[in-house]
Amino acid sequence: MSESSRTLPPEALDAWAAALRERFTLDAADVPIALILDLARDVATGVARPAAPFSAFVAGLVAGRAGGTPEQVRETVAAVVALAQDWHEKEA
Numbered sequence: 001m002s003e004s005s006r007t008l009p010p011e012a013l014d015a016w017a018a019a020l021r022e023r024f025t026l027d028a029a030d031v032p033i034a035l036i037l038d039l040a041r042d043v044a045t046g047v048a049r050p051a052a053p054f055s056a057f058v059a060g061l062v063a064g065r066a067g068g069t070p071e072q073v074r075e076t077v078a079a080v081v082a083l084a085q086d087w088h089e090k091e092a
Helices: 010-024 033-046 051-065 070-091
Strands: none
Touching (some): 033 070
């Protein structure tokens, strides 16, 4: 796989998100792309790159178990990001 094929332009990401929303009957608010990408960035920087997708999964699982509202997703993501920042500070 070439490096260029591993990079997803914004319009392709939007198309992928639309396909996921359609397949799983989700609203746009259910798939906060920027929030998820920020979470992945913060965890990759604060903990380790491989921790990013795993942490995004855990955030979704926890938010879903709490009811899965957009507010619960934001609160859970904020908690994961805070944990990643604390992790980085403890390891530094």
